Amino acid sequence: MSTKEAAPWESPTSGESRSRSLTICRAQREAVDWEMAHDERVFMMGEDVAGFGGVFGTADGLGDKFGADRVIDMPISETGWIGMAAGAAMEGMRPIIELAYVDFIGVCYNAIVNHAAKTYFMSGGQFKVPMVLISGTGAGYSNAAQHSQCLHATLAHMPGLKVVSPTNAYDAKGMMHTAIRDDNFVVFLVHKGASGVGFMGPLVKTSLSDVPQEDYTVPFGKIKVYREGTDVTIAGVGLAVHQALESADSLAKMGISAEVIDIRSLVPLDRGGIIESVAKTGRLVVADEDYHSYGVSGEVIASVIEHDATIFKAPPQRVCIPDVSIPFSRPLEYSILPLEERITSAALKTIENV
Amino acid sequence: MSENGKVFEWRVSDELCPTEEDSGSIVLWILSDGAKINQGDIVAEFMVQKITHELQAPASGILHIKLEPEIEAYKGDLLALILM
Structure with a gap:
């Protein structure tokens, strides 16, 4: 187990607990941070996660904190590295992988649908695939037909994987904890326009919430x-x-x-x-x-x-x-x-x- | 109200906006108006040219927000007062 440095807001001198208004990307990142600090099997892999912190802020600061062995930048070759992540999950790791835009699910669809989603079933329960795939969805900012889709049904249609899409910071943190601790393959979708990255324009006020500092889970399967x-x-x-x-x-x-x-x-x-x-x-x-x-x-x-x-x-x-x-x-x-x-x-x- | 009566004027720094032309805005205040903050706490997000920076409290005390989100601000503009 690696030890985690206390985040600034966890400072023991902070005194009484304070409410914090967080964005979705910041809240979900906090859950990833917590899980990586508490379980060395958890690692992150994806495009621009280490150096850039994730295109939509999902991994900001995690590369510096956990190092290149646990937050790994990947080339634009999802067929290879998402298949690799599924293999790592089958062997006992707990990968969190990021495909910045869900629009590109097509290039790794075989790894997702035929390997990550079906291996538990086809191995008679011998191999679990505890993997989380994070991806950004949605339109509204003139990014055209190949960077604007949601593709909810394209994923949710397939048996063998869970698909969640939180819409506020509280749910994003709790559902990310649930996703990482789940022994099944979970696809975690966040609409880019609600994620709370500054460059996407003014924040969606109803996506902000007071987020507890401690870890907590929000169960799947509940409206x-x-x-x-x-x-x-x-x-x-x-x-x-x-x-x-x-x-x-x-x-x-x-x-x-x-x-x-x-x-x-x-x-x-x-x-x-x-x-x-x-x-x-x-x-x-x-x-x-x-x-x-x-x-x-x-x-x-x-x-x-x-x-x-x-x-x-x-x-x-x-x-x-x-x-x-x-x-x-x-x-x-x-x-x-x-x-x-x-x-x-x-x-x-x-x-x-x- | 404050422990030693001093007021720290928290302003947009040279690091955030190096020249007179540079401007930015608060994306959100993570900690709320009236919160007790400690030096080093991440208190807000500030965006300059589509890059978001985390703002750490430069002093400890009670936060009094003076710049609301999405309002354009320049070097030296007041972000908040911290009652020390």
């Missing part, structure tokens, strides 16, 4: 109710949750009470929690920045209908990326994102249909 309501459930994934919160404000001004839930764990999916919310409101809008067809949004709606087809007072709505590639042009891009106005319109449609 988070951000805001309670009675008229319509808006279920969001990633940055769309924050847009849904703005939508709930707009709807409140019209006298409509929206319940905003964060799916946050795509696999395992909290179907019971979603059904419980829709049973209360009778109306459902799913906001997901992934493509419209064959997506998590359809899965959520189908899960409710399979449980009780009479639960809906109006047809459920999906607010997603229409089935087109994401444009570079800012006006075109913004016209297809699941932003507040589109979510509000969809919610109104469920109300007017009554």
